[in-house]
Amino acid sequence: GQSLEQPSEVTAVEGAIVQINCTYQTSGFYGLSWYQQHDGGAPTFLSYNALDGLEETGRFSSFLSRSDSYGYLLLQELQMKDSASYFCAVRDPHASGGSYIPTFGRGTSLIVHP
């Protein structure tokens, strides 16, 4: 089976930088995704890493180390609107759904204070 571990809650102040970690255990691995979900809303895709290294998209960056089964989402210049839940998800060819339907972690609630 698969398991993903991420912190349940992270707090930070506006303008700061925050890192949300994700460690995973899977039979196989195709890639690690990150999704954002605001209260009452649908999850929306943020980023995807298939290879080791850093992917940058504006204020958000995502990192992957396949040898460590570890990744993180880095949010810079935090804004109040970044308060949301963040989920890591893995694509595992041996999981239900194969490599096409990812398995999600339990999510990290990010609270941004003024």
Add this chain to the structure above:
Amino acid sequence: EAQVTQNPRYLITVTGKKLTVTCSQNMNHEYMSWYRQDPGLGLRQIYYSMNVEVTDKGDVPEGYKVSRKEKRNFPLILESPSPNQTSLYFCASSVGGNSPLHFGNGTRLTVT
């Protein structure tokens, strides 16, 4: 506009009364799936479909059924709902490969 549409958004029902939550996508995606979201448990996959007439169980399929008679539609059926199926449900679709999941706006179901 490309979207995944779920209906209804909110549903309150009683134990044992069959219900269907509809899901439709207009992006010609092959892959569709249903998730339920419960506090502290994240998103858990119920069923998924790789294409028309191809469906399979996810991690928590008990008490649910699905069908995929057309590419765009993937309804979730609860034949005899029970209170432990009270949850927030999301339908999602994808073209597959590295492409992201597109989620519907969710259906909040309460079974009393």
